[in-house]
Amino acid sequence: NAGVTQTPKFRVLKTGQSMTLLCAQDMNHEYMYWYRQDPGMGLRLIHYSVGEGTTAKGEVPDGYNVSRLKKQNFLLGLESAAPSQTSVYFCASSPFHGYTFGSGTRLTVV
Amino acid sequence: AQSVTQPDIHITVSEGASLELRCNYSYGATPYLFWYVQSPGQGLQLLLKYFSGDTLVQGIKGFEAEFKRSQSSFNLRKPSVHWSDAAEYFCAVGTWINFGNEKLTFGTGTRLTIIP
Numbered sequence: 001n002a003g004v005t006q007t008p009k010f011r012v013l014k015t016g017q018s019m020t021l022l023c024a025q026d027m028n029h030e031y032m033y034w035y036r037q038d039p040g041m042g043l044r045l046i047h048y049s050v051g052e053g054t055t056a057k058g059e060v061p062d063g064y065n066v067s068r069l070k071k072q073n074f075l076l077g078l079e080s081a082a083p084s085q086t087s088v089y090f091c092a093s094s095p096f097h098g099y100t101f102g103s104g105t106r107l108t109v110v
Numbered sequence: 111a112q113s114v115t116q117p118d119i120h121i122t123v124s125e126g127a128s129l130e131l132r133c134n135y136s137y138g139a140t141p142y143l144f145w146y147v148q149s150p151g152q153g154l155q156l157l158l159k160y161f162s163g164d165t166l167v168q169g170i171k172g173f174e175a176e177f178k179r180s181q182s183s184f185n186l187r188k189p190s191v192h193w194s195d196a197a198e199y200f201c202a203v204g205t206w207i208n209f210g211n212e213k214l215t216f217g218t219g220t221r222l223t224i225i226p
Contacts, residue, residue, distance in 0.1 A: 004153075031211045042114075042200060042216035043154075050207060058213065090153060094211055097142070097161065097204075101153035 002026050006091050006102035013081045013109045021076040021105050023091030031094040032074040033058075034066060036087040037104075043090065049074055081109045112137040112203050116217035124225050125193055131186040131220050133175075133201030142204030142212050143184040145175055148219075149197045157199075160184065171195070196224045 004025045013019055023032065030051050035043040035058075045058030049068040063085060065077045074093075078085060086109045092099035113136045123129055135141055142161050146154040158169025165177040175186045184201060198219045204212030 031207070033213075035216075040119075040218055042218040043214075044216075045213055048207075048213060050211070059215075092154075096211070098144070098156050098159055099154070099214065101146075101155070103151075103153045 004091055004093055004100050004102035006089075006105050008105060009103070010106050011108070013078075013107065015081060015083060015109060017081050018077070018079050019081065019107075020078075021089055021091075021107075023074045023076070023093075023102060025072055025074075025091075025093040025100070027093060027095065027100065028071070029093035029095050029100070030071070032068065033092045033094070033099065034064070034074065034076045035090045035092065036060065037090060038087050046076065046089075081107075083109045085109050112141075112205055112215050114201050114203050114215055114217035116199075116201055116220050118220045119218070120221045120223065122223040122225060123191055126190050129186075129188045129191045129195070129222070131199050131201075131222070133184045133186065133217060134182050135184060135201070135203045136182065137203050137205075139206075141184075142206070143175075143177060144202040144204065144214065145169065145173070145184075145186050146200045146202065146216075147171075147197045148200065154200065157186070191222075191224055193224045193226070196222055198222070 033048040034046040047066040052071040145157040201217045202214040
């Protein structure tokens, strides 16, 4: 009964380092999303997936890559982290008209 | 392109008082509209959603929202707030991907503070 699980919960990166954020859902949802949340800007869509093996760009995709090799997992990668990518990242999945969100990953790039 | 405006960044109300959070949207077709709540350090929880039909929508935790097409608004209301309602509230409009799923565009949020 975990819902949407994001790992890690916190991470500090140095500029130029790479990392992968993992999102896992156990609800058999087809649709998954990655958002970033910044103060005063709400949530902005980075990438999304409409099913296993598919990905699509959202509003702010630059600097990020994603993969959906398994239906339950949606990975968000940063190849060369920049301070502008300091943010809280939320993953969500959707069965039908409404998202279930994870609890977020707070990423700081120094 | 679709957009959502939440004109109030921060609202303070007394416990037991009524609440109305404003949301205005811009969207070319019939909108899918949502309200989410976020407690500190947590993810977002869906309060209610509107797709069609009755313009007054009931949600969880005693919240309701009214869709007004003529005003492009979807304001959230609660008749009597509780201290546990202190949180940040986000309005969102959905852009259709395919049947039953949409990409959400969020407003910038309204932070609600409750005073005793």
